[in-house]
Amino acid sequence: MSYSLNEKIALVTGGTKGIGKAIADTLHRAGATVVITARTAPKDGENDHYFIAADxxxxxxxxxxxxxxxxxxxxxxxxxxxxxxxxxxxxGYSTLSDEDWNHEFQLNLMSAVRINKALLPSMVAQKSGVIINISSGAAMLPLWDITIPYSAAKAALNAYSKGLSGELGPKGIRVLTVSPGVVRTPLMEEFIDNMAEAMNISTDEAAKTLVEKVGNLPLGRMAEPEEVANLVGFLASDEARYLTGTNYLVDGGLMPVV
Structure with missing residues (x-):
């Protein structure tokens, strides 16, 4: 499989670090011209892509x-x-304000809804395109004391993605969802640090507690960002041209469902 994306223009939101950076780099290696966004610019020497600052x-x-x-x-x-x-x-519920809930939905659902709405007319006009929404295994495995608003927002993103795929398929546009599990990213490290501080335990203990909360990982480790990016690169390519409307888990066997 060539995974060739030559002459393609790709946008990766949140593309300056972690999973987003790995995806941007993977698409670039496959030949795409990549545009990335984030609130702040990457440090000098950490970005080979066209950058747009945006919240x-x-x-x-x-x-x-x-x-x-x-x-x-x-x-x-x-x-x-x-x-x-x-x-x-x-x-849990008693610590969460309306502002907390609203921010999770604005960032994890509405950011995708708005980007798609703004750019879809150009895709519809050319009768081709691929949209991949990065969700989370937390949408299907919410943790009451850690991820409830985030899980709810990502579950909404999953439903939105499925509905959008039905609308856009006849117009030549594929819509897919990728749901990572526990991935070793800067945000995950920050999350574990905050968890350790809140629980007054070490970061190693916090990481162990997190793994225990989500359940045992059959593959015995967190995913690396590149392992998520490799799947996204395939799904964006013509090799995946008959795939749409599907949610792909990248969780090392974590999800306890068939």
Whole structure:
């Protein structure tokens, strides 16, 4: 399989670090011209892609990205909605404010909805395109004391993705979802650090507690960002041209369902 993306224009939101950076680099190696977004620019020497600064948890952020991208390239062929994070405080329902819930949905659901709405007219006009929404295994395995708003937002993203695939399939556009499990990223390390501080335990103990909460990992380790990116690269390519409307778990066998 060639996984060739030559002459394709790809957008990766949240593309400066972690899974997003790995995806951007993978698409670039496959021949795509890659545009990345984040709230802050990557450090010098850490980015080979066209960067657009934007806060995608706001309506203006999506408009900034779409206007800038279309002005520079005139079209987009691949959209990877990767921007997202679990940012709410731990502790369950009593610790969560309306603001916490709203922020999780703005960042983890509405950022993708707005980017897609802004850029889909150009895809529809060219009768081709691929949208891959990066969700999370947490959507199917919510942890009451850690991920409830995040899980709910990602579950909504899954439903949105499935519905959108039905609308856009006849227009030549594929929509897919990729749901990573526990991945070794800077955000995951920050999450574990915050968890350790809140529980007054060491980071090693916090990491062990997290693994115990989500269940045993059959493969015995966290995923590396590149292992998620490799699947995304395949799904974005013509080799996957008959795939749409499906959610792919990259969880090392974690999910206890058939």
């Amino acid at each position: 995608l948890s706001t309506p203006d952020g999506a408009l900034t990205v779409s206007a800038n991208l279309l002005e520079k390239y005139g079209r987009v062929d691949i959209i990877i909605n990767n921007a997202g994070a679990n940012t709410s405080p731990n502790g």
